Amino acid sequence: MATVASPEAARRVQRLERVWRERPGLLGWLTTCDHKRIGILYLFTSLAFFAAGGVEALLVRTQLIRPDNGLLGPEKFDQMMTTHGVTMIFLFVIPISIGAFGNYLVPLMIGSRDMAFPRMNALSYWLFLASGIFIYTGLFLGHGPNAGWFDYVPLGSKQYDPGPNVDFYALGLIFNGVSSTAAAINFIVTIFKLRAPGMSLNRMPLFCYAFLAVSFALIFALPPLNVALGFLELDRRLGFHFFDVAHGGDALMWQHLFWIFGHPEVYIIILPAFGIATSIIPTFTRRKMVAFPLVALAEILVAFIGFGVWVHHMFATGLSSITLVYFAAASLIIVVPSGIQLFAWITTLNTGRPEFKTPLLFICGFIIFFLLGGLSGVMFAAIPFDQQLTDTYFVVAHFHFVIFGAAVFPILGGLYYWFPKVTGRMYHERTGQLSFWLAFTGTALTFFPMHIVGLLGMPRRVYTYPGGMGWSDYNLLESIGAYVLASGLFLIVANLLVSAFRGVRVGPDPWGGATLEWATSSPPPDYNFPVIPKVTSAYAMWDREDREEDARKLTRGDLVLERGHETPASTVLDADWDEILEMPSDSPWPITLAAAAAGVFAFLLLGHWLVAGVFGGLCLAVLAAWHRQEPQLA
Amino acid sequence: MAGRLRLLVPIVCSTAFAGCGGGQSPLSPKSKPAHDISTLWWWMLAVASVVFLGAVFMITIAWLRRKREGLPYLGRRENVANGLVVVFGLLVPVAVLGVVFVIANLVVTKDTDAPAAGSTAMSIHVIGHQWFWEVRYQGTPAVTANEIHIPVRTRVDVAVNTADVIHSFWVPELNRKIDMIPGQTGRILLYADRPGQYRGQCAEFCGVQHAHMAMKVIAEPAATFRGWLANQSRPARAPTTPAQRLGRQTFLTTACSDCHTLRGTAARGVIGPDLTHLMSRSTLAALTIPNRPDELARWILDPQHVKPGNKMPGLKLDAAETRNLVDFLESLK
Numbered sequence A: 001m002a003t004v005a006s007p008e009a010a011r012r013v014q015r016l017e018r019v020w021r022e023r024p025g026l027l028g029w030l031t032t033c034d035h036k037r038i039g040i041l042y043l044f045t046s047l048a049f050f051a052a053g054g055v056e057a058l059l060v061r062t063q064l065i066r067p068d069n070g071l072l073g074p075e076k077f078d079q080m081m082t083t084h085g086v087t088m089i090f091l092f093v094i095p096i097s098i099g100a101f102g103n104y105l106v107p108l109m110i111g112s113r114d115m116a117f118p119r120m121n122a123l124s125y126w127l128f129l130a131s132g133i134f135i136y137t138g139l140f141l142g143h144g145p146n147a148g149w150f151d152y153v154p155l156g157s158k159q160y161d162p163g164p165n166v167d168f169y170a171l172g173l174i175f176n177g178v179s180s181t182a183a184a185i186n187f188i189v190t191i192f193k194l195r196a197p198g199m200s201l202n203r204m205p206l207f208c209y210a211f212l213a214v215s216f217a218l219i220f221a222l223p224p225l226n227v228a229l230g231f232l233e234l235d236r237r238l239g240f241h242f243f244d245v246a247h248g249g250d251a252l253m254w255q256h257l258f259w260i261f262g263h264p265e266v267y268i269i270i271l272p273a274f275g276i277a278t279s280i281i282p283t284f285t286r287r288k289m290v291a292f293p294l295v296a297l298a299e300i301l302v303a304f305i306g307f308g309v310w311v312h313h314m315f316a317t318g319l320s321s322i323t324l325v326y327f328a329a330a331s332l333i334i335v336v337p338s339g340i341q342l343f344a345w346i347t348t349l350n351t352g353r354p355e356f357k358t359p360l361l362f363i364c365g366f367i368i369f370f371l372l373g374g375l376s377g378v379m380f381a382a383i384p385f386d387q388q389l390t391d392t393y394f395v396v397a398h399f400h401f402v403i404f405g406a407a408v409f410p411i412l413g414g415l416y417y418w419f420p421k422v423t424g425r426m427y428h429e430r431t432g433q434l435s436f437w438l439a440f441t442g443t444a445l446t447f448f449p450m451h452i453v454g455l456l457g458m459p460r461r462v463y464t465y466p467g468g469m470g471w472s473d474y475n476l477l478e479s480i481g482a483y484v485l486a487s488g489l490f491l492i493v494a495n496l497l498v499s500a501f502r503g504v505r506v507g508p509d510p511w512g513g514a515t516l517e518w519a520t521s522s523p524p525p526d527y528n529f530p531v532i533p534k535v536t537s538a539y540a541m542w543d544r545e546d547r548e549e550d551a552r553k554l555t556r557g558d559l560v561l562e563r564g565h566e567t568p569a570s571t572v573l574d575a576d577w578d579e580i581l582e583m584p585s586d587s588p589w590p591i592t593l594a595a596a597a598a599g600v601f602a603f604l605l606l607g608h609w610l611v612a613g614v615f616g617g618l619c620l621a622v623l624a625a626w627h628r629q630e631p632q633l634a
Numbered sequence B: 001m002a003g004r005l006r007l008l009v010p011i012v013c014s015t016a017f018a019g020c021g022g023g024q025s026p027l028s029p030k031s032k033p034a035h036d037i038s039t040l041w042w043w044m045l046a047v048a049s050v051v052f053l054g055a056v057f058m059i060t061i062a063w064l065r066r067k068r069e070g071l072p073y074l075g076r077r078e079n080v081a082n083g084l085v086v087v088f089g090l091l092v093p094v095a096v097l098g099v100v101f102v103i104a105n106l107v108v109t110k111d112t113d114a115p116a117a118g119s120t121a122m123s124i125h126v127i128g129h130q131w132f133w134e135v136r137y138q139g140t141p142a143v144t145a146n147e148i149h150i151p152v153r154t155r156v157d158v159a160v161n162t163a164d165v166i167h168s169f170w171v172p173e174l175n176r177k178i179d180m181i182p183g184q185t186g187r188i189l190l191y192a193d194r195p196g197q198y199r200g201q202c203a204e205f206c207g208v209q210h211a212h213m214a215m216k217v218i219a220e221p222a223a224t225f226r227g228w229l230a231n232q233s234r235p236a237r238a239p240t241t242p243a244q245r246l247g248r249q250t251f252l253t254t255a256c257s258d259c260h261t262l263r264g265t266a267a268r269g270v271i272g273p274d275l276t277h278l279m280s281r282s283t284l285a286a287l288t289i290p291n292r293p294d295e296l297a298r299w300i301l302d303p304q305h306v307k308p309g310n311k312m313p314g315l316k317l318d319a320a321e322t323r324n325l326v327d328f329l330e331s332l333k
């Protein structure tokens, strides 16, 4: 709300500015608890890890460019391939979608001034950063994770992997999991309690449904992973025998625990992408989503059923056929909610008047790739086909279309879509479209031929392959594709970086978007909204009178809350006015706690139990200090 | 219907994939289980293509009609749009998925199940090692590695185990894969319609040399197979020339015998492959190099160069020792 109507309004805004002002300079960034700044920190950090994971992917693809290539030896290759997977999943896709998009946008979309627990939010970020540095320290010391991202035992056990590689992996992921768990809890409370008055659950944007579903999924999916990683470390470091068959342990238990986490994880990765798609499509087709309630229900169902399909990763392990049939059925059932969403997107495109700007192009790419990945996914619910093609390049093709094509394309489209909101400037449209076509062609060229080499019998995770198998030409094509894709991604980054300084300035709502983030100026002020908006439909920005009423309220001083560092809380279902929450401002404790936690993990890795304990004590002390300093009235 | 499909398969196969027929392609099946899986694939591909092209068609329509609101013919009634989502997003998928489920998971899967007890003519025991395959013929003393001979058109029961980490036994032209997991025994059927060689490869990541853990199944007429098995069951041949005798001496007195078995001698090592009839194999180190005298010498002198990270160390042998050793190994027919 750039134009302020009256002197009273101006005074109120001034007061809000003063109360919510962020500390300037580096110290401000280190101690910030503002969800937008944390979102931006998440964005740059996860993009840095994306670049690292991308370089690893290029090295892998260059090694495989021709048969019997000698660029990377097998040990280096295994580290690159494993770290690529770990990075892309734990240090890129999840942090960028949940940490960057979720943090920046969810409070804006629900008309709140921050996340429910701003300091915990900062803690999530610093823990994530520290865990990423932790894992990469291993790689730079030449001991990167090397047993594949799902680290099957006994290959990942001390006996067969005696170096610290797997310890960097296991401890790093436990560390990372703390961050994700904190973030998930924060999103659940934020979405349930901080919605603007009137935004009952049925008026909540589908984007927020996706994040709600993801957060619940994370909370239930991470414990089995942490248990598995904990067992693994006990086995490796203290001589326990959880997975050691020779002493009554069970190697297959690792696979169960891992995939009970790992399959929901796939939906955790893709649901935010669905949320982004359901934000971009209505904006660029100028119409509401077709079948809104079905789509909302489907998003929740996907997250839920996702917990019942893990065994389809284990169809070749020789489990009883009744088990296989049950999990195959569940794996087919989960296709249905995805089918509903897919068709809802396509029908919305068809019934609206789509304007194919860059963000929508990326969503079209997403729909096509999601279809490809989804259709090959259905095939893996056919038990004999799965048993034939699992662990071949066909799987690599399948999950890259899902995780890269379907999960990352909306993220790229989302970067373009919300760029004007975050920077107040517009990206360059022609370059944007060119970058889409490069990325689209690159993705298709890299991953499509993998179906074929898989069907020709090429196993995955091989550092090299013999000539004369009919695989070589396809591999060459894939490697070329990887470079085309990289150039597309590079162009996106260049476009956004240049536009951040040179782009045309834009107002609050350059697209005519439907959700509340477009109600406030670009970039949004520290307090997000001068007036807490009142909501009467799921497309709040398209209700013109409501928004005009907001402006009048500013003059009246209704729902401005300029007296304190405050945001309103509302009831869970109907979002009726509940109470006013005093929000904490910047705090030094989150980053301190993360540093202390990093100390714990570093010394656990080194096996200095005592020092690790001391750092654990330090964590408790920091928590106590944190607790004593409750938010003050400004 | 299946008969018609069987005709269709090679046609589609040869036009779509130039690589068909060579190597280890699941799309060039040489047995009923592999055949049924590939038929299943072609059907699923057909259905998936219809769905995919349908969706791409609709996106194209959206692009062509980007200036006009509503659907062609159906207009912009909201309940029609919602109805379309229910029909094509919910009902049609449920029907299609139901059919896939019944055919794949109740019918085809029967062919690829572990063979019923007593339904097979013979049993082989395959043990995965980092990074080679140990092969034992049950009821005989025969032990070999990486090259599995079976009689053609005979149902062979394969029981699989691992000596270390998880591997996966996979000969795609003959059947699906089965994992080799510590503490459990997997079982799978091997059957070949025609004599020939069928390549297979480890299909579960098992460490640095996972890429060089290949094998082949050699299906041959019953009489040939019986001759081969009889030879494999005999102890190692005695050396006949002085050079061979010296070579054997070297083998038995150096570390070779700690890791390798030569049946009928004091060499009883179990870390590496059984070398009793090394010369009956056409490749070395799990199909990494051909079994020729020069390659054999190269392997013995520097196995870490040929297959980096494998479990055989290079031993310090001088030129004469190596020559004699190769001479001896070349006599192990």
Ligand SMILES: [Cu+2]
Residues within 6 Å of the ligand: B128, B131, B166, B167, B168, B202, B203, B204, B205, B206, B210, B213
């Ligand atoms: Cu293996």
